[in-house]
Amino acid sequence: MTTTQGPGLSGARQVAQARPNLLQTTEHHFCAGCGEPIAMRLILEVIDELDLAQRTIAVVGHGCYGGFVRQIDVDVLQCLHGRAPSCATGIKRMRPDSVVFTLQGDGDMVNEGLQEVLHTAARGERVTCVLLNNGVFGDTGGHLTAATVLGQRTKTSLAGREAAEHGYPIPVADLVASLRGTAYVARAAVHNGPAIVTAKRVLRRAFEHQLNGDGFTLVEILTMCPTGWFVSPSSGGTYSETTLAGAYPLGELTTAPKPAEGGTDAAAG
Amino acid sequence: MITTDGSRAGQREPAGPELYSGSEVIARSAIMAGCRFFAGYPMSPFTELLESFSKLMTGPGRVCVDAESEIEGANMVIGAAATGARAATGSCGQGIALMQEAIAESALNQTPIVVFNMARGQQDYFQATRGGGWGDYRTITLAPKDVFEAGEHTQLLFHLADKYRAPVLLYGDHFIAHTEVSIRLEAREFGPLHPKDWALDGALGGTGRSRQIWTWNSGKVLSPGPGPDEHWRRIGAKFEAIAAAEQRWESAHEGADTMIVSFGTAAVFVERVVAELRAEGHSVGWFRPITLWPFPAAALERAAAGASRVLVFEVNAGQMVEDVRLALPDRSRIASIGGVSFDDSGLRYGTLMDVPEIRARVVGALSRERIR
Amino acid sequence: MTAEPYRGTVTIASERCKGCELCVVACPPRVLSMSDDVNEAGYRYPLLAPGCIGCSLCHAVCPDFVFDVYRFPLPAE
Numbered sequence: 193m194t195t196t197q198g199p200g201l202s203g204a205r206q207v208a209q210a211r212p213n214l215l216q217t218t219e220h221h222f223c224a225g226c227g228e229p230i231a232m233r234l235i236l237e238v239i240d241e242l243d244l245a246q247r248t249i250a251v252v253g254h255g256c257y258g259g260f261v262r263q264i265d266v267d268v269l270q271c272l273h274g275r276a277p278s279c280a281t282g283i284k285r286m287r288p289d290s291v292v293f294t295l296q297g298d299g300d301m302v303n304e305g306l307q308e309v310l311h312t313a314a315r316g317e318r319v320t321c322v323l324l325n326n327g328v329f330g331d332t333g334g335h336l337t338a339a340t341v342l343g344q345r346t347k348t349s350l351a352g353r354e355a356a357e358h359g360y361p362i363p364v365a366d367l368v369a370s371l372r373g374t375a376y377v378a379r380a381a382v383h384n385g386p387a388i389v390t391a392k393r394v395l396r397r398a399f400e401h402q403l404n405g406d407g408f409t410l411v412e413i414l415t416m417c418p419t420g421w422f423v424s425p426s427s428g429g430t431y432s433e434t435t436l437a438g439a440y441p442l443g444e445l446t447t448a449p450k451p452a453e454g455g456t457d458a459a460a461g
Numbered sequence: 462m463i464t465t466d467g468s469r470a471g472q473r474e475p476a477g478p479e480l481y482s483g484s485e486v487i488a489r490s491a492i493m494a495g496c497r498f499f500a501g502y503p504m505s506p507f508t509e510l511l512e513s514f515s516k517l518m519t520g521p522g523r524v525c526v527d528a529e530s531e532i533e534g535a536n537m538v539i540g541a542a543a544t545g546a547r548a549a550t551g552s553c554g555q556g557i558a559l560m561q562e563a564i565a566e567s568a569l570n571q572t573p574i575v576v577f578n579m580a581r582g583q584q585d586y587f588q589a590t591r592g593g594g595w596g597d598y599r600t601i602t603l604a605p606k607d608v609f610e611a612g613e614h615t616q617l618l619f620h621l622a623d624k625y626r627a628p629v630l631l632y633g634d635h636f637i638a639h640t641e642v643s644i645r646l647e648a649r650e651f652g653p654l655h656p657k658d659w660a661l662d663g664a665l666g667g668t669g670r671s672r673q674i675w676t677w678n679s680g681k682v683l684s685p686g687p688g689p690d691e692h693w694r695r696i697g698a699k700f701e702a703i704a705a706a707e708q709r710w711e712s713a714h715e716g717a718d719t720m721i722v723s724f725g726t727a728a729v730f731v732e733r734v735v736a737e738l739r740a741e742g743h744s745v746g747w748f749r750p751i752t753l754w755p756f757p758a759a760a761l762e763r764a765a766a767g768a769s770r771v772l773v774f775e776v777n778a779g780q781m782v783e784d785v786r787l788a789l790p791d792r793s794r795i796a797s798i799g800g801v802s803f804d805d806s807g808l809r810y811g812t813l814m815d816v817p818e819i820r821a822r823v824v825g826a827l828s829r830e831r832i833r
Numbered sequence: 834m835t836a837e838p839y840r841g842t843v844t845i846a847s848e849r850c851k852g853c854e855l856c857v858v859a860c861p862p863r864v865l866s867m868s869d870d871v872n873e874a875g876y877r878y879p880l881l882a883p884g885c886i887g888c889s890l891c892h893a894v895c896p897d898f899v900f901d902v903y904r905f906p907l908p909a910e
Binding site: 201203204205206207208209210211215216219220222223224225226227228229230233382384385388391418425429430436 | 841842844846849851852853854855857858859861871876887888889890892893894895898899900901902903904905906
Binding site: 266 | 496497500522524526528529530532533534537538539541542543544545546548562563566570598600661662663664665666667668669671672673674675676677679681682683810
């Protein structure tokens with residue numbers, strides 16, 4: 193039942209549309225308060241606004257977000273866990289005019305697929321990898337990943353992640369930003385309105401860098417997982433703002449494309 | 462005349478056959494078959510195949526990537542194949558082991574990939590024919606006996622991969638990789654194929670009919686697919702159909718009292734041994750499966766129907782002999798006369814892969830009491 | 834509360850809502866509150882009180898595609 197409360201809609205202009213044009217159905221089975229559908233909405237809105245739908249190929253890893261492969265209205269290749277950047281490489285090399293993005297969680301990219309994303313970035317492949325980082329393996333029920341932050345409780349770190357026992361989280365966006373093949377890296381979040389607006393802006397910039405042929409682009413989006421975090425859905429945003437973003441500062445990690453570098457690394461002379 | 466490309470530009474056009482290694486023959490044959498993407502990681506004796514592709518995959522639309530790992534290379538190839546391009550990778554033994562997940566994925570999401578195993582020996586038979594990936598899948602495997610067959614099989618494999626939307630494997634070895642032969646390469650035609658309307662190009666984005674490639678094949682909300690249960694049944698049925706239609710073999714002197722079964726390079730040696738023994742009056746013949754999968758079981762049964770001995774020669778601890786046992790109702794006739802044999806490097810066949818050694822084993826088997 | 838001229842309004846697809854309440858947290862004029870009754874899936878859903886400014890923050894933060902947002906032109910003073 194759709195309700196309209198207050199005055200009717202005559203004379204009004206719509207400023208926000210519930211269902212993105214590129215989403216085939218709004219029905220989904222993500223938990224209450226999950227940040228992934230929010231991130232997915234932003235990606236679809238950017239693709240739509242840049243009029244890229246008929247050139248886009250999505251390359252999806254394994255995680256809760258895998259649920260989107262049935263309802264996003266772009267061509268989709270569902271890959272093996274961690275391998276999306278490699279599949280994306282093959283796709284982009286064979287169809288250089290296509291717009292290729294990966295959709296991966298932290299379990300997929302930072303655990304299983306760490307070397308895939310680093311090598312793809314180092315090669316400067318003109319693809320955009322999107323990391324949905326909630327610090328857990330959500331799809332299996334909420335377990336420790338290489339991105340889980342210190343102190344974070346998961347089903348395999350019930351007392352909270354401890355450096356002595358579990359080691360330290362890996363800030364993959366920083367690693368990627370340090371590589372010369374990388375054109376643009378940004379870390380964003382969807383834990384409140386302003387963050388969401390910025391997240392959409394950096395996603396757009398990443399796709400624009402791809403369209404420009406500048407090199408590899410990565411957008412990390414911190415997403416709420418109240419189920420995995422043992423918090424209520426309504427406080428997921430606060431947890432993301434304080435705990436996750438504390439460990440993964442938001443912002444653009446690289447901005448300008450690297451100047452074209454020809455020749456060798458050998459010392460001159 | 463060999464189809465040369467930009468890599469030979471400026472050189473005198475060859476007037477006759479060229480001298481090429483098996484590695485180069487395979488690479489050139491793949492390019493003749495329209496292969497546009499290759500990704501690989503060096504490993505002896507596959508490395509020269511990667512070098513050949515790296516040298517020859519030039520020109521518009523052709524890509525050779527030095528993959529940083531076998532797993533990455535295999536998954537790049539899945540991506541390339543998903544766009545409809547003919548794509549290949551390769552390695553040997555242990556590297557192919559790393560690719561098992563990707564090969565199964567290719568079988569279950571129906572992306573056609575060609576895999577070259579330039580093996581160190583014959584001990585990858587189980588790996589090729591049983592597979593180490595998940596799910597109900599098989600891998601069409603061709604085992605050429607020499608460089609000439611390797612070139613023919615390469616072109617055929619790209620056709621079979623596309624025809625069946627399945628992964629296919631060439632079982633080569635270091636002899637084939639490194640032997641140079643005088644050869645005239647010609648492109649072959651295999652008949653029409655179904656257009657790749659499943660390939661991803663983005664064009665249907667936003668129409669409600671956008672495509673999906675997924676091992677589950679559930680499709681999209683607006684264009685549902687069969688889903689995993691039905692999809693995996695169909696895949697199983699597909700491989701049953703392939704098994705019936707794509708068996709290949711070669712044999713001589715069927716009806717001989719002793720049949721010797723061998724594959725790949727070993728079969729060349731066995732053929733020579735049989736010729737020698739037949740000249741001395743022995744009743745021996747040979748049978749060579751060309752497809753390791755699907756194994757030509759019925760053909761072997763017919764060829765061995767009159768034999769009191771079926772000897773299996775393979776340079777491993779006994780792998781193909783299991784398929785021979787599955788093929789023949791009377792297993793008491795079967796004896797393994799092969800074995801493990803490597804040189805000191807562990808990378809190449811040892812002393813067993815030699816006519817006098819093989820002959821001695823056959824003669825030894827002929828002299829033993831018949832068990833009947 | 835005195836009825837004020839609306840600057841915005843939303844339509845709420847309450848059947849999609851999973852009761853996460855992120856919209857209630859995000860709404861600057863605090864015109865969203867959760868219902869007492871539940872939708873068919875068993876979740877409470879947001880109700881709109883007067884005072885919406887059409888900022889679309891509810892739309893931004895909602896994981897469940899619940900909100901369409903509209904704005905009205907302000908009346909001349």
